[in-house]
Amino acid sequence: MGFKNYILVCGGTGCESSRADQIYRSLIEEAKNQGVAEQVQVIKTGCFGFCEQGPIVKILPEDSFYVQVKPEDAKELISEHVVKGREVTRLLYNKEERKPYEEVEDIQFYKKQLRIVLRNCGSIDPENINEYIAADGYKALEKVLFEMTPENVIDELKVAGLRGRGGAGFPTWMKWNFTKQAEGDVKYVVCNADEGDPGAYMDRSTLEGDPHSVLEAMTICGYAIGAHQGFIYIRAEYPLAIHRLEVAMAQAREYGLLGKNILGSGFDYDIEIRLGAGAFVCGEETALLQSIEGKRGMPLPRPPFPASKGLWGKPTVINNVETWANIPVIITKGGEWFSQIGTQDSHGTKVFALTGKICNSGLVEVPMGTTLREIVYDIGGGIAKGKNFKAVQTGGPSGGVITEENLDTPIDFGGLQRIGSMMGSGGMIVMDNDDCIVDVAKFYLNFTVDESCGKCAPCRIGGKSLMNILEKITDGKGTPEDIDQIEKIALAMRKGSLCALGQTAPNPVLSSLKYFPEEYKSHIEDKSCPSGKCKKLIKYEIDTAKCIGCTACSRKCPVGAISGEVKKPHKIDQAVCIKCGVCKSTCKFSAIDIK
Amino acid sequence: MSILSLDDLRAIRNREEKELKKRDIHGRSVHVVVGMGTSGISAGAKVVLNTLADEIEAAGLDKVILTQTGSLAPVAEPVVEVFSKEAGLVVYGDVSKADAVRIVKEHLVAGKILEDKRVEVKED
Structure with missing residues (x-):
C-alpha cells in the first residue's frame, strides 16, 4: 500500500446546507476521474465546530484546513493537493499566517477548546459503526457488561461528578440511583434530544457527528438501572440527526450491540426513536414523557419525579444528549480522570453554540471554568465588524444577559447563577451596541409566550401581561410604574408556574432590567431607543x-x-x-x- | 443469539484502529516530505514515497507524518526532507529506494542522521 490522503468533509447540517454533500460527491468523482481513487479516502464526518467558515474540508496527513469550499473547488483540491501534493493556498484558513507543519489545533479557534463530548465530531464517519468502534467505541459497554456491577457504574459517575447538561445541572448519578432503587418491574431510559433554544445546536451536532456515543451510553444506563428499553425523543426538525441515529441503530442491531443478549452477556436492551413536533415545552421532562406516551405535551406537577414515576408511570431516567455523550468516556477513562477537569462544583466540559454578533460563530467545547472573555475574544475572535461588545445571552429564553463587568466570571453552574444567568443547555448569543436590550428581552419573552402550553395560569397569563408591558415600553407609552409591575408579575410567574418554562420566562426581562436600567429609562422617560431599534421611537x-x-x-x-x-x-x-x-x-x- | 461476541468486537476494533490511527495526526512530531515535482517523479520520487510509506507502516511509526510536495531542490532529486522539533530540518538528496529504507531504519527509528546522503540547502 502506498501513500494515502484522507479527505474529511463536514457533514453537519450547517455545512450540508452550503452544499457539503455535493462537495463530498464531487471529490469522490474527481479522484476517480484523475486516477487517484486508490490514493484517497473521502470521509463525511460530523461537525467541525467552526461553522462560520463552512463548508469545511480537511485533508490529512498535511492537516490542511480548507474553508468556505464550493463543489467547483473539488477538481483543484484533487489535482493540486492529492496529485501534485501542493496545498491550495487560496482555500486555506488563515493562509497568511499558516506556518509549515502547523496543526489545526493551533488555530486560535481551537486552541482553548477541549473536546470530550465532541471527541469524534469531525474525525470519524458517523454512518460507519466500525469507525466508532475503532475510536474506542463500545469499549465502555464492554467494560460495564463484563467487569462492572450496576452499583459500580453509578459509583463511577459519582466519582466523576457529572451533572446534567440540559440546564439544571442535577447530578447524573443521583438520578440513576433513584431510578435504580425505585420499585417497578419495568424501567425506562430516555434521551432528551428536544433542543429548542433559539440559536442552540449542540445536541443536534452531537447526534449528527457521533450518534453511537449516545446509544452506547443509554445501553450502559439500562444495565445500571435495570431497564431494557430506551427512547430517544427528538424533534422532527432535525432530519439529518434522525437519519444518522436510524443508521446507527440499524448497524448496532446488526452487530448485536442492541437487541437480545448483547455481546453474549445475557443483557437485553433496545432503543426506539420518538419524534416530537417541535414544541419547546416538550424539552421539559414531564411534558416530554407525556408526548412519548402519545398525549399532548404538557408538564405535570413534580413530585413525583420521573425517577419514581416516569414513562407510563414507570421509573425513568431522562438525560440530555450532551450528558449521554460524556458517559462512555467517563467509563473508559474513569471518573477520577473526569473529575480533574473543570471547577470544584462543575466537572468536565460544556459545549456552547456561539452565535450572534461574533467573528467566529460555531460550536465550541471548553473546560468548565473557562471565562466568557476567553470564549468571546480568544475563541470567538471578538465582535464582528469591529463593533463594541454589549452583552451575551446564555441559557436562551430561560437565562439572562451577561455584561462586560462579568466577562471574567468562570463559567460553571454556580458561577452563572450568581450573576443572574444560567448555564442552560448551551446557547450563547452575543450582542453588540446595535442591539436594543428591551427589544432582545421582548424577543425571548415572545418566544416563551408562544411556546407556553397554556396549562397553568401564571405562565399563560403572566407571560402575556409581561409582553404587553414590554410592547408598551417599546412603543413609547411606558410609565415608571411599569417597572414595578414587571417585577411583580415576574415574581408571580417564578413562584406559581408549574414548570421551568414559566418559572424562568421572566429571566431575560429581569436580568436586562438589572444590568441596563438606563436603557429602559430612556425608553420610558425620554421616549427614545439608544440603539435605534424600536421603530415607534x-x-x-x-x-x-x-x-x-x-x-x-x-x-x-x-x-x-x-x-x-x-x-x-x-x-x-x-x-x-x-x-x-x-x-x-x-x-x-x-x-x-x-x- | 448475539451476532457479535466480545472477541468479535475486539477484533473489529484492532483491525479498524490501525486505519483510523493514520488519520490521527495529533501529537505527531516528525514530518517527512518528499519532493514530487515533475523532475522529482521522473528521477524516481514516486518509488521513494511509496517505499517510505510502506516502511513507516511496517515499523509502526505512528508519530511520523508523511506528505508530498512540489519540487524541492532540483539539483539532487529525489529529495526527502525530515523535519523534527529536536533536530530541525534535515534534507536528503539523490534518494534511491534503498536509501528510503535506510532513512526509515536509521534516521526515523534509530535517530541517526545519514550524513552521506545529506545535502545543504541555502535559505533564501
Whole structure:
C-alpha cells in the first residue's frame, strides 16, 4: 500500500446546507476521474465546530484546513493537493499566517477548546459503526457488561461528578440511583434530544457527528438501572440527526450491540426513536414523557419525579444528549480522570453554540471554568465588524444577559447563577451596541409566550401581561410604574408556574432590567431607543448638508415617502415612512440619520 | 443469539484502529516530505514515497507524518526532507529506494542522521 490522503468533509447540517454533500460527491468523482481513487479516502464526518467558515474540508496527513469550499473547488483540491501534493493556498484558513507543519489545533479557534463530548465530531464517519468502534467505541459497554456491577457504574459517575447538561445541572448519578432503587418491574431510559433554544445546536451536532456515543451510553444506563428499553425523543426538525441515529441503530442491531443478549452477556436492551413536533415545552421532562406516551405535551406537577414515576408511570431516567455523550468516556477513562477537569462544583466540559454578533460563530467545547472573555475574544475572535461588545445571552429564553463587568466570571453552574444567568443547555448569543436590550428581552419573552402550553395560569397569563408591558415600553407609552409591575408579575410567574418554562420566562426581562436600567429609562422617560431599534421611537431624517440629491433612496423607498429634485437635498415624509431602514442602507453618503 | 461476541468486537476494533490511527495526526512530531515535482517523479520520487510509506507502516511509526510536495531542490532529486522539533530540518538528496529504507531504519527509528546522503540547502 502506498501513500494515502484522507479527505474529511463536514457533514453537519450547517455545512450540508452550503452544499457539503455535493462537495463530498464531487471529490469522490474527481479522484476517480484523475486516477487517484486508490490514493484517497473521502470521509463525511460530523461537525467541525467552526461553522462560520463552512463548508469545511480537511485533508490529512498535511492537516490542511480548507474553508468556505464550493463543489467547483473539488477538481483543484484533487489535482493540486492529492496529485501534485501542493496545498491550495487560496482555500486555506488563515493562509497568511499558516506556518509549515502547523496543526489545526493551533488555530486560535481551537486552541482553548477541549473536546470530550465532541471527541469524534469531525474525525470519524458517523454512518460507519466500525469507525466508532475503532475510536474506542463500545469499549465502555464492554467494560460495564463484563467487569462492572450496576452499583459500580453509578459509583463511577459519582466519582466523576457529572451533572446534567440540559440546564439544571442535577447530578447524573443521583438520578440513576433513584431510578435504580425505585420499585417497578419495568424501567425506562430516555434521551432528551428536544433542543429548542433559539440559536442552540449542540445536541443536534452531537447526534449528527457521533450518534453511537449516545446509544452506547443509554445501553450502559439500562444495565445500571435495570431497564431494557430506551427512547430517544427528538424533534422532527432535525432530519439529518434522525437519519444518522436510524443508521446507527440499524448497524448496532446488526452487530448485536442492541437487541437480545448483547455481546453474549445475557443483557437485553433496545432503543426506539420518538419524534416530537417541535414544541419547546416538550424539552421539559414531564411534558416530554407525556408526548412519548402519545398525549399532548404538557408538564405535570413534580413530585413525583420521573425517577419514581416516569414513562407510563414507570421509573425513568431522562438525560440530555450532551450528558449521554460524556458517559462512555467517563467509563473508559474513569471518573477520577473526569473529575480533574473543570471547577470544584462543575466537572468536565460544556459545549456552547456561539452565535450572534461574533467573528467566529460555531460550536465550541471548553473546560468548565473557562471565562466568557476567553470564549468571546480568544475563541470567538471578538465582535464582528469591529463593533463594541454589549452583552451575551446564555441559557436562551430561560437565562439572562451577561455584561462586560462579568466577562471574567468562570463559567460553571454556580458561577452563572450568581450573576443572574444560567448555564442552560448551551446557547450563547452575543450582542453588540446595535442591539436594543428591551427589544432582545421582548424577543425571548415572545418566544416563551408562544411556546407556553397554556396549562397553568401564571405562565399563560403572566407571560402575556409581561409582553404587553414590554410592547408598551417599546412603543413609547411606558410609565415608571411599569417597572414595578414587571417585577411583580415576574415574581408571580417564578413562584406559581408549574414548570421551568414559566418559572424562568421572566429571566431575560429581569436580568436586562438589572444590568441596563438606563436603557429602559430612556425608553420610558425620554421616549427614545439608544440603539435605534424600536421603530415607534425613532425617525429617519436626511442631513441636508450631506445629501447630494442622487435619488437612490427615493427610488428604493417601498412606500414613496422620500421626495426631492435631482441634485437637491431630499426629504422624508414622516407620516408615510414605515421605518424600514432601506434608505439608510442605500445611501452612499451617510446622509440619513436615525433620531 | 448475539451476532457479535466480545472477541468479535475486539477484533473489529484492532483491525479498524490501525486505519483510523493514520488519520490521527495529533501529537505527531516528525514530518517527512518528499519532493514530487515533475523532475522529482521522473528521477524516481514516486518509488521513494511509496517505499517510505510502506516502511513507516511496517515499523509502526505512528508519530511520523508523511506528505508530498512540489519540487524541492532540483539539483539532487529525489529529495526527502525530515523535519523534527529536536533536530530541525534535515534534507536528503539523490534518494534511491534503498536509501528510503535506510532513512526509515536509521534516521526515523534509530535517530541517526545519514550524513552521506545529506545535502545543504541555502535559505533564501
